[in-house]
Every structure is written in C-alpha cells, then in structure tokens.
Amino acid sequence: MNFDLTEERQMLQDSLRRFLRDKYDTATRNRILESETGFSADIWSALAELGVIGALFTEEQGGFGGKGFDLAVVFEELGRAGVVEPFMDTAVLAGGLIADLGDGAQQEHVEAVIGGALQLAFAHGEPSSRYDLNRVQTTAKAEGDRIVLNGRKAVVVNAEAADMLVVSARESGDVGDEDGISLFLVPADAKGLSIEGYALLAGGRAGEVTLDEVSLPASARLGAAGKAYPVIEARMAAANVALCAETLGAMHTACELTREYLGTRKQFGRAIGSFQALAHRMSDLLIEMEQARSAVINAAGHLEGDRVGRERHVSAAKNLIGRVGRLVAEDSIQMHGGIAMTQEYELAHIAKRIVMADHRFGDTDHHLERFIALASA
Known part of the structure; x- marks a missing residue:
C-alpha cells in the first residue's frame, strides 16, 4: 500500500507548514493564550483563506477533503506548531455534525464555517x-x-x-x-x-x-x-484521528527541540548528545515515534470503514498515542532540564499539549478497554 501523500495533500501540507513557520512562533502563541478569546481572529481568518478549514469537509459539504488522511495532514501540522485555534471544535465536531445531519437551511452554517465567519x-x-x-x-x-x-x-x-x-x-x-x-x-x-x-x-x-x-x-x-448517536460516534472517531495526528505533530516538535538541545548544550567540552546514555534515549524516542505514525496512518485509513473496524482502529491508535506521548513529553523534559519548564521556551507548551491530549475523548485505559470490547464484538 502506498502511504505517500497525494499531490493535493502535499501542497496543503507545504503551504500550511510554511504559513505556521512564518506566523506562529512561541511569543505569538503566548500573546494569544493571554487574550480573552483564547485564539487569534486574524490567524483564524488567514488559515480559512488558505483553505485549511475547507480541507476538513468533503466536496459534497462545500469543502475539498474531509477524509481521514485530510484530517491527519492538517492536524499534524497544527500540532507541530502548537496551534490553539479551535479547528477541532468548530470544524471537525460541531461543523461536521451540521454537515452530516443538517437540512438545506442548516447547511448554510457549514459554508460560513469554511469561510471562517462562524465559530x-x-x-x-x-x-x-x-x-x-x-x-x-x-x-x-x-x-x-x-x-x-x-x-x-x-x-x-x-x-x-x-x-x-x-x-x-x-x-x-x-x-x-x-x-x-x-x-x-x-x-x-x-x-x-x-x-x-x-x-x-x-x-x-x-x-x-x-x-x-x-x-x-x-x-x-x-x-x-x-437518532443522533451513531453520527456523534462517527464524528468523535474523526475527532480522535485528528487529535492523534495533532499529538503526533507535537511529539515531532518535542523530539526536534530535544535533538537540537542535545547537539548544542555542552558539558566537559562535549555536546551532551554525544553521551551514550542520552543518545540511546533519543533513539528510543524516534523508534516510538515511528510506531505512533503508523498508528495514525492506520486509524486515518479506516475512518471511512465499517463501524466496528473504524472504532477498533481508532481506539488502538488513541491508546498507543497516549502511551508514546507521555514517554516523549517526560523524556524531552528530563533531557532538557529546567529550561523545559519555562513558558518562554517552546517545549513547555508542546509538552503540556501532548500530555493533556490523552485526557480528551478518552484516555489510554478507556480506549484499551474499548478496544478489547470491540475486538470481541
């Protein structure tokens, strides 16, 4: 099976990564976090204009994506940059439910969401x-x-x-x-x-x-x-795929920050990344990251499948991402030392995002129990 991105998804990933690299740094996010709304209306409008919200809806719903891999591409980039704007809640959950169930008049709200005009x-x-x-x-x-x-x-x-x-x-x-x-x-x-x-x-x-x-x-x-429950469950599955991809992106940033720190911080005249114990810990994180990426790909690929298969793969991914995420967050902080806990440093926010993601939409224990139940269904 070919897991390479399609040309359209690659273009979306490249443009979104470039925009966030230029516009969304740690200082900008900290200002957003201190605001009354908790997000930036300017960033929201710019990303809507870029087509990011449209990528979360199908063509029939007025967008140009809406599949599991579209969600994974968008949210992995949002996770890499630590974006706090409410794409999950406005688009994937609430907007998605309107798109799935709304009548003609209600569908007009989806158009407003895609355009960035409705929260x-x-x-x-x-x-x-x-x-x-x-x-x-x-x-x-x-x-x-x-x-x-x-x-x-x-x-x-x-x-x-x-x-x-x-x-x-x-x-x-x-x-x-x-x-x-x-x-x-x-x-x-x-x-x-x-x-x-x-x-x-x-x-x-x-x-x-x-x-x-x-x-x-x-x-x-x-x-x-x-009759809303089956649609709620399906939308929550999509939200879990998005959250897993977002956490994967955050883990990638945590590992990159740690790798850079290990290459620049020196003790005894040598970069601490050359010490065998730390090099092995970093290698372990990168191996776990590959497992996490495979889990996200697997869940995204089954999002449009039958209900039992979809939910089983989503729960498996959420359980693995929760366990690997905690390992990445804790080891990244430990290898950085005290600097990792300062709000002015990027890792402080990223690590919190990774850890707290496990508690949204079901933690590791919940999804392990759910996976076992679904496996015997």
Whole structure:
C-alpha cells in the first residue's frame, strides 16, 4: 500500500507548514493564550483563506477533503506548531455534525464555517458522563411547537467564542441509552443559556454550560429526533484521528527541540548528545515515534470503514498515542532540564499539549478497554 501523500495533500501540507513557520512562533502563541478569546481572529481568518478549514469537509459539504488522511495532514501540522485555534471544535465536531445531519437551511452554517465567519462549539459531555458518549442527562421536551432544553454540559471547548452551540439532549429513553439522543442548534445569545468560561492548561478556553428552560423552534433540531448517536460516534472517531495526528505533530516538535538541545548544550567540552546514555534515549524516542505514525496512518485509513473496524482502529491508535506521548513529553523534559519548564521556551507548551491530549475523548485505559470490547464484538 502506498502511504505517500497525494499531490493535493502535499501542497496543503507545504503551504500550511510554511504559513505556521512564518506566523506562529512561541511569543505569538503566548500573546494569544493571554487574550480573552483564547485564539487569534486574524490567524483564524488567514488559515480559512488558505483553505485549511475547507480541507476538513468533503466536496459534497462545500469543502475539498474531509477524509481521514485530510484530517491527519492538517492536524499534524497544527500540532507541530502548537496551534490553539479551535479547528477541532468548530470544524471537525460541531461543523461536521451540521454537515452530516443538517437540512438545506442548516447547511448554510457549514459554508460560513469554511469561510471562517462562524465559530461553533459542541456541547455534549456532562459532569457525570466521563467518556461515555451515550450518557446524556440533558433533556429536550416538546411544548407546543417549541422544544425546551434543560441540563448542564461540562468542558465545552470554545463555548465563550461560539456564535452557536451544537447541543445534545435526550428526547426519550433512559440515561445511558443510545436511542433517544438528539442534537440542537442553540444560538449563543439564547435566553436561559449561560456559560462560565475558563482557560485550558493546553491552550484555548472552555466553559461550563447551563441550559435553563432554553426554548427553541423545532427547526433547531439536527436530523431525526432521537437518532443522533451513531453520527456523534462517527464524528468523535474523526475527532480522535485528528487529535492523534495533532499529538503526533507535537511529539515531532518535542523530539526536534530535544535533538537540537542535545547537539548544542555542552558539558566537559562535549555536546551532551554525544553521551551514550542520552543518545540511546533519543533513539528510543524516534523508534516510538515511528510506531505512533503508523498508528495514525492506520486509524486515518479506516475512518471511512465499517463501524466496528473504524472504532477498533481508532481506539488502538488513541491508546498507543497516549502511551508514546507521555514517554516523549517526560523524556524531552528530563533531557532538557529546567529550561523545559519555562513558558518562554517552546517545549513547555508542546509538552503540556501532548500530555493533556490523552485526557480528551478518552484516555489510554478507556480506549484499551474499548478496544478489547470491540475486538470481541
């Protein structure tokens, strides 16, 4: 099988890497992290104009990519540069759900997302749901020709900056049932919607969302009532592929920074990278990186496959990336010494991104258990 990038994907990778190398350094990111929104509107608009968001949607949805390898190419470059802009939440998750389920009028939002004019957030996880996608307690009740939402959503990334939220709520069934979950488009200024925001350790911002008698027209529902779970699961698989690729890119940067440091830092008149113990540790990291890259390629290649195969390969990749990522982050910091912990140095941010990625969308233990369950399905 040929794993070389197509000409179009190679061009996308080259242009994105060149843009981020010129425009996205450590000082720029630190200024973004200190801002109220947690991302740069200028960077967002420039990357949208470059076609980065369009690469995350299929041609039928108004983009020019949307496959597993398109996501992997884009997010690996975003991970290399430590980009904190909410591509995952606006495009892959919330935007992707609208593209998958939206009617004609709702599809217009996808065009706005691709153009960089609309910010979205996906409000699905709840305080008691942990990593279980089917555990939804937020309720949606019909009252005449309106639907009323009540409940709480936890760690909703990009919630404060979002113009609109895609909110999951249960229309029928018991907590934990896959059937009965629906998705709704909720404007950020909807009456009864409140957001308590905070900064995230790995960059960007999130919020705790409360829905108190939020009244919506029936036209706010995405797709058929109570049938959203399979689409949510598929979108979360795409998000996991993107997150694995992003973490792979971050690991590459961590290894490159470490290799450069070992070649310049001297002790006893020699570069410390010439010491056998450190050279062996660096070699081990590079070997683990190759395994991680293979896992990302495998998951991306199965993203459009059958449900069991897709989820099994995604969980395998997420488990491996979590384990290798922790090793890369810890060893990179140890081989750097104290400088690796300073915010002004690139590795400080990159290492945090790598470690915290394991806790989003399911950690190593969760995906190991899930892989075992799927393997016997």
